[in-house]
Amino acid sequence: MLDVEYIPVYALVLGFVLDAIIGDPYSWPHPIKRFGCLIAYAENRWNKGSNKTLKGGLVSLVLISGTWVIYYGLQDLLLSVDKWFLLIASVILVFYGLANRTLINEGLKVINALEKEGIEAGRKQVGFIVGRDTSQLSPQQIYTAVLETLSENLSDGVIAPLFYYAIGGFPLMFTYKMINTLDSMIGYKSDKYKQFGMVAAKIDDVANYIPARLTALIMVVISLSYRGLAFIFKYGHKHASPNAGYPESALAGILNCRFGGPNVYHGKLVEKPFIGENNRDIVHADVIKTCWINAGSSIIMVALALLFLLL
Numbered sequence: 001m002l003d004v005e006y007i008p009v010y011a012l013v014l015g016f017v018l019d020a021i022i023g024d025p026y027s028w029p030h031p032i033k034r035f036g037c038l039i040a041y042a043e044n045r046w047n048k049g050s051n052k053t054l055k056g057g058l059v060s061l062v063l064i065s066g067t068w069v070i071y072y073g074l075q076d077l078l079l080s081v082d083k084w085f086l087l088i089a090s091v092i093l094v095f096y097g098l099a100n101r102t103l104i105n106e107g108l109k110v111i112n113a114l115e116k117e118g119i120e121a122g123r124k125q126v127g128f129i130v131g132r133d134t135s136q137l138s139p140q141q142i143y144t145a146v147l148e149t150l151s152e153n154l155s156d157g158v159i160a161p162l163f164y165y166a167i168g169g170f171p172l173m174f175t176y177k178m179i180n181t182l183d184s185m186i187g188y189k190s191d192k193y194k195q196f197g198m199v200a201a202k203i204d205d206v207a208n209y210i211p212a213r214l215t216a217l218i219m220v221v222i223s224l225s226y227r228g229l230a231f232i233f234k235y236g237h238k239h240a241s242p243n244a245g246y247p248e249s250a251l252a253g254i255l256n257c258r259f260g261g262p263n264v265y266h267g268k269l270v271e272k273p274f275i276g277e278n279n280r281d282i283v284h285a286d287v288i289k290t291c292w293i294n295a296g297s298s299i300i301m302v303a304l305a306l307l308f309l310l311l
Helices: 004-022 031-046 052-081 083-097 100-117 119-126 139-186 198-207 209-223 226-238 245-255 284-310
Strands: 259-265 268-275
Touching: 004 083, 004 100, 004 139, 004 284, 031 052, 031 083, 031 139, 052 083, 052 139, 052 198, 083 139, 100 119, 100 139, 100 284, 119 139, 139 198, 139 209, 139 245, 139 259, 139 284, 198 209, 209 226, 209 245, 209 284, 226 245, 226 268, 245 259, 245 268, 245 284
Parallel strands: none
Antiparallel strands: 259 268
16 A cells, blocks of 8 residues: 655655666656756747846746746645556656766766767767867866766756755755756856846755755765865865855865866856866776766765655
8 A cells, every 4th residue: 555655755766766777868758858948938038128137037936936836736636636646757757857877977978988089079078068168178178077067966966856855845856956957048147148047046056055065065975085075165165156166176175186277158268266286187087986976975865865754
């Protein structure tokens, strides 16, 4: 007999296992793709003329609140029809809400392209997962970009969704996913998005405040790295982002390497502060170790979420 109280627990375990096994096949339909279409439509229609900040803020608030209402309503509807329907839907949505396997796969694709096909292939592949201009990146800059992305997106793509799932089930998980998708599409400081995406970026900063720091702590715990912990306090707050610097600092400390520095974003040179002082060469083994850290951190976060749900 299926106990409704334990549906979130079963869904979390099964959804996480599904993500670990198959990731997100490109050809499959995905809720986040729909989010992206909605955001692109709104941006194309309203990111023009005057009052861009107001219009962008309203768009963000409507999409975020609308996501919560729709998914909360779906949860109630499925429960009223049959609790097994709710379980099946919950498993599928947890699976779609996580990006652990895909994140690791995309990072490894970049490194494989770089090492097997050369610098141009590496630049092209890394361009799919970072926002910076990749056309002039050196091999070392490509390695660095991959590691920064693996650490930062461990928070955005895995730890934060699990954090919000534990608090409010899949409705809150997907509300966070809408917040994060808004930020990834319009939350830039470029001339085109600075005003329109301002509110979306601020909301994302707030939503990721706890998850980013939690991610960093989990990373250093699983690595048993005192240097990683020291780097969190030394460098975490120096990043241009109020959140991204924490998991990046943790990883830089764990690997004893240096991240950050100048990069070109949307045609403009951005002087990002350095994280770490050991400007050593990053090697293939560093990427593999980071993938294991990501996988282990995800398992720890699932365990914490389960503990919270069962208390």
